Amino acid sequence: DAGVTQSPTHLIKTRGQHVTLRCSPISGHKSVSWYQQVLGQGPQFIFQYYEKEERGRGNFPDRFSARQFPNYSSELNVNALLLGDSALYLCASTIQGQGAILGVIEAFFGQGTRLTVV
Amino acid sequence: AQSVTQPDIHITVSEGASLELRCNYSYGATPYLFWYVQSPGQGLQLLLKYFSGDTLVQGIKGFEAEFKRSQSSFNLRKPSVHWSDAAEYFCAVSWAQKTSYDKVIFGPGTSLSVIP
Numbered sequence: 001d002a003g004v005t006q007s008p009t010h011l012i013k014t015r016g017q018h019v020t021l022r023c024s025p026i027s028g029h030k031s032v033s034w035y036q037q038v039l040g041q042g043p044q045f046i047f048q049y050y051e052k053e054e055r056g057r058g059n060f061p062d063r064f065s066a067r068q069f070p071n072y073s074s075e076l077n078v079n080a081l082l083l084g085d086s087a088l089y090l091c092a093s094t095i096q097g098q099g100a101i102l103g104v105i106e107a108f109f110g111q112g113t114r115l116t117v118v
Numbered sequence: 119a120q121s122v123t124q125p126d127i128h129i130t131v132s133e134g135a136s137l138e139l140r141c142n143y144s145y146g147a148t149p150y151l152f153w154y155v156q157s158p159g160q161g162l163q164l165l166l167k168y169f170s171g172d173t174l175v176q177g178i179k180g181f182e183a184e185f186k187r188s189q190s191s192f193n194l195r196k197p198s199v200h201w202s203d204a205a206e207y208f209c210a211v212s213w214a215q216k217t218s219y220d221k222v223i224f225g226p227g228t229s230l231s232v233i234p
Contacts, residue, residue, distance in 0.1 A: 112160075
């Protein structure tokens, strides 16, 4: 089975532009999460989507948006790019616990999209 | 507030020496704990995870970690480090709490260098 796939792998954009990043989760996984990893830091949670609905959102401005499609793939959109948006964007195919076991119990990451804003 | 700390920003060890990377977390809810490794320019690879049961968990590549609830810690260990272990290591936590069950919180990472 294929793992989590992200595209493109690298991207260079100019300030003020818009960007769309794509992610396909592991087959059978219904939940996708997005993380931003700035150089030298740990990944920061942006969004989680489950069954096409936003389930969680991190502390990111409204310029960041996402959606999930019926096949569970997902897009992350960033408008009005800033230099500070330069980062590695990671997509995770996640599994939630069931019943009394809430919480993310599995998170498989893709290789990421390296976004550079100039 | 939920947080994960990794007190050591950078660690250098000799090949063949033992290794311990520290991780502490805050917040009182039941934690689910993970260690990931990241090579330069790559995504995150899961080394091991802990949910319940035996507090000493074994992972891939010879790594193990021990959960100590009283210390809110989940330290990663390896008895003998190989040069290929040089990478960035991230401790991560998910909480079984309805208001925050949707995310995994990562620590800032520890960079490991291995010298011959």
